[in-house]
Structure formats: C-alpha cells, structure tokens
Amino acid sequence: MTTNLIITMTYISKILEIEKITHDVKQYKVEKPEGYSFIPGQATEVAINKLEWKEEKRPFTFTSLPEADHLEFVIKSYTDHDGVTKQLADLNVGDELILDDSWGAIQYKGKGVFIAGGAGVTPFIGIFKALEAKDELLGNTLIFANKTADDVILESYFRKALGHDFISVLEKEQAGGHQNGMIDKDFLKAHVKDFSQEFYVCGPDKMVQDISQALEELGAEPDAITFEK
Incomplete structure (x- = not known):
C-alpha cells in the first residue's frame, strides 16, 4: 500500500x-x-x-x-x-x-468584479498590487462592504488605484463617497453591467454563499465565481 x-x-x-x-x-x-x-x-x-x-x-x-x-x-x-x-x-x-507554506484558491483568472466583506478584502490587495505593477489593473472593479466608514481597510489606496471602479458600501451609516445598504441581488443588478465576466468573492461564509447564489441567478457562470473553498 x-x-x-x-x-x-x-x-x-x-x-x-x-x-x-x-x-x-x-x-x-x-x-x-x-x-x-x-x-x-x-x-x-x-x-x-x-x-x-x-x-x-x-x-x-x-x-x-x-x-x-x-x-x-x-x-x-x-x-x-x-x-x-x-x-x-x-x-x-x-x-x-x-x-507554513503558501496555499489558497483565490487567484486571478482575468478582469472582473471583486466583492469583499470586511477583512475578506485582503486576498484582493496582493492581486491588485500585482496587476498595478504590470499596468493591468484597469477594467477590474472592487465592491467593498463594511459596517462604517472607519472600518474600510486601505480606502485611500483603493480610491487612488481603482478610481470610479471602487464602490464602498456601508451597512450601518451614511457617509459621503459611500453607498449605504448591503450587497444583495438588487445591488448587484444595479451596479454590475456584465455578468459574463469573472467574479471574485471573499468575506464571511454566509455573505460568500448568498452573493455567489445571487450572481448565478443573475447569469454568472458557476466556474467564473472564485472564492475560498
């Protein structure tokens, strides 16, 4: 054996x-x-x-x-x-x-929409830095959900690197430069124009499950939705 x-x-x-x-x-x-x-x-x-x-x-x-x-x-x-x-x-x-050694399933497969909740944005930071270094960041979008404006990690970096392709969503307060609410099916339908592109989702388990389901219902291919399994 x-x-x-x-x-x-x-x-x-x-x-x-x-x-x-x-x-x-x-x-x-x-x-x-x-x-x-x-x-x-x-x-x-x-x-x-x-x-x-x-x-x-x-x-x-x-x-x-x-x-x-x-x-x-x-x-x-x-x-x-x-x-x-x-x-x-x-x-x-x-x-x-x-x-330990490195591991992980979240790797860049092509231009698309990155959707993060709280500290779930961290895998995207390295990906964006790598794309930026190769001048290939344009065409990618980050939708980033937090409770308050004070919780937004590296907000100034994302705004500078992504410009209008950075969408910040606050659940518990309203603040200038931020959307108010939650990332659900209606939000995705209103803010994503093309559901045939790549999607990257990272955050609390329930959020990842709900958003992945919503993306599929809106036409995204399951194989085009990348998340940590």
Missing part, C-alpha cells in the same frame, strides 16, 4: 515593521524566508512564536508582491476575546511569527 505524505514546511520570521491601518487593523511587514514563494491572493497559516501560542495557527493572506524582499500581512484584530488576533495586535517589532 502506498501512502502520499504531504510535508509542510514551517518558517520563523521576525516582524520588521507594524503600521496601524484602521482602528482595529494593522499591517505587519515580516522577514521573507529564503526561497519562499506564493501567488497573489494566496495565504498561509500563521502562529505567534511564543510557548502558549505556537500551536494556534490562523490563515492570513499575503498583501505584498511575490518578488518583494519581505512578506506583508494586513490583519484585523478582534479584541473582544483573547484569541490570536488580539495577541497579534499586542506584538512589537522584533517579535517572531511561525509561517
């Missing part, structure tokens, strides 16, 4: 920089292990290199370019309980993270 062994490599990387992005989101720049590679949109399992947290791995997406000399993560911290993201928020430059 033959068994296929999958060997997962682990790496210890020191935090080089920490930047506050929003009230509960920080950007972590960390050392890039020699030979480490990933495709924009992919993620890895991350743990904190402290005795009581080494086995507590969580998935986070790379937001740096693959060719950069460092790795970068944009991480939202949930401080209402003592979990990994709360611990991450308390780390300092010089602390260490434990990384």
Whole structure:
C-alpha cells in the first residue's frame, strides 16, 4: 500500500515593521524566508512564536508582491476575546511569527468584479498590487462592504488605484463617497453591467454563499465565481 505524505514546511520570521491601518487593523511587514514563494491572493497559516501560542495557527493572506524582499500581512484584530488576533495586535517589532507554506484558491483568472466583506478584502490587495505593477489593473472593479466608514481597510489606496471602479458600501451609516445598504441581488443588478465576466468573492461564509447564489441567478457562470473553498 502506498501512502502520499504531504510535508509542510514551517518558517520563523521576525516582524520588521507594524503600521496601524484602521482602528482595529494593522499591517505587519515580516522577514521573507529564503526561497519562499506564493501567488497573489494566496495565504498561509500563521502562529505567534511564543510557548502558549505556537500551536494556534490562523490563515492570513499575503498583501505584498511575490518578488518583494519581505512578506506583508494586513490583519484585523478582534479584541473582544483573547484569541490570536488580539495577541497579534499586542506584538512589537522584533517579535517572531511561525509561517507554513503558501496555499489558497483565490487567484486571478482575468478582469472582473471583486466583492469583499470586511477583512475578506485582503486576498484582493496582493492581486491588485500585482496587476498595478504590470499596468493591468484597469477594467477590474472592487465592491467593498463594511459596517462604517472607519472600518474600510486601505480606502485611500483603493480610491487612488481603482478610481470610479471602487464602490464602498456601508451597512450601518451614511457617509459621503459611500453607498449605504448591503450587497444583495438588487445591488448587484444595479451596479454590475456584465455578468459574463469573472467574479471574485471573499468575506464571511454566509455573505460568500448568498452573493455567489445571487450572481448565478443573475447569469454568472458557476466556474467564473472564485472564492475560498
């Protein structure tokens, strides 16, 4: 009997920089292990290199370019309980993270509409940066749902990079430059002109399911809807 062994490599990387992005989101720049590679949109399992947290791995997406000399993560911290993201928020430059190999299903297949909820936008950051570097970002749209304007991650970057192709949707408040409401079937019908293009969806599970179903009902091909399975 033959068994296929999958060997997962682990790496210890020191935090080089920490930047506050929003009230509960920080950007972590960390050392890039020699030979480490990933495709924009992919993620890895991350743990904190402290005795009581080494086995507590969580998935986070790379937001740096693959060719950069460092790795970068944009991480939202949930401080209402003592979990990994709360611990991450308390780390300092010089602390260490434990990384696995890269993985992930969200990869760019062609121009289309990216639909994100909250921290679900992180896989799209790396994809947009890579497209921007190749001058191929034009023609892609981001529809980004959050509760309030203060929750919008990297709003200035998206507005500058995407212009009118960036649509911000706020559920719990009205603010200039933002739509108010939720991304549902009616919203998609009003804001998407072509349902034969590619769609990329990332966010809470229920949101991903509901939007994927709505897109199919509006004519999108199931194979043209990319999401993390």
